[in-house]
Amino acid sequence: MPSEMTSADLSARIASELPYLRRYARALTGNQTTGDNYAAATLEAILQDRSIFDASATPKVALFRAFHMIWSTAGAPAGVSDDTDVAPLEARARDHMANLTKNTREALLLHTVEGFGYDDIATIMNIDTSEASKLVDIAVDEMQRSMAGRVMIIEDEAIIAMDIHSIVSEMGHEIIGVARTRSAAVEMGSASRPDLILADIQLADNSSGIDAVNDLLRQFGDIPVIFITAFPERLLTGERPEPAFLISKPYSEEQVRSAVSQAMFFASTETLKSPA
Known part of the structure; x- marks a missing residue:
């Protein structure tokens, strides 16, 4: 130096x-x-x-x-x-x-x-x-050989949701559905408990993917979660609990595959919680 x-x-x-x-x-x-x-x-x-x-x-x-x-x-x-x-x-x-x-x-x-x-x-x-x-x-x-499971996608942009669906399906995971709003995500997850959640932050009706995830975690406890956002630096400030797994938009197929494999590997992933 x-x-x-x-x-x-x-x-x-x-x-x-x-x-x-x-x-x-x-x-x-x-x-x-x-x-x-x-x-x-x-x-x-x-x-x-x-x-x-x-x-x-x-x-x-x-x-x-x-x-x-x-x-x-x-x-x-x-x-x-x-x-x-x-x-x-x-x-x-x-x-x-x-x-x-x-x-x-x-x-x-x-x-x-x-x-x-x-x-x-x-x-x-x-x-x-x-x-x-x-x-x-x-x-x-x-x-990729470490674990396969049931995956729920929370994403309001149809093209991105379809792309993630395709990538994760090709990895051997089962997609239980795609939700565009907080209420739809909670309903879907409650009806069929996922092994992994991929969630956008800002949803179609201005609801929060973070809130949707935490609603589900209150029901089921630990579920690995990957958050997706165009502004990762806004979520990594150290000012509140933050996600262990985070994909930046625009993402690559390699990033999605890696994050999914890592998150499924660590089933105890901690997730972002909304500020009080």
Whole structure:
């Protein structure tokens, strides 16, 4: 880190990328609190030792590379947990994670959700570019085979709903229906409990997909949820509980496939709640 870079310069470079680091950390851990703790630990490490933030790289690559230094040192959560306070669904997810090839989920999320190319992934994870590509291929195969289930889509734009329907169906999941409003979503979900919900934020009648999801969660408890929005930074402010899984519009087919596989893997996904 050049000596002329001030704390203000460093903060400015990190600030715009921090919401995306928090999104990545939450998707990686499947838990809002755990993900945020890793992101916070990364910031603390950078403040203590600025050399781990590579000023020659783009700010996002440098920040994610610093995160991976912390992640690899602390150890990715995997295997059977001895913590009796861990929810059964999360415990099963950890057990399942122990069977995945090492580093595959990280590479998959970096590529499909955060949009990094293989060269950047190699820099972030401190591996070869060819290995980065191979890890993504392995992850796609392993995650898509991890679980199939019943999926409900909450989306008011017909073309987007049809596209998501097609993508998720081709993955082997059953679509129980598409709802365009909060009331329709609650009615549909109540009649046929989904294993996964994909929800837009703003719906056709100006109702909230967030409220629809929380109405269903009050009935059924933990259901993995993926929120879809054109403005992800508005939902990753740290000012209230936020989603662990979030797709930005416009999205790619790879992003949808990755998020669905990840969310089904982590059945204990925490979801966004409306402010009081």
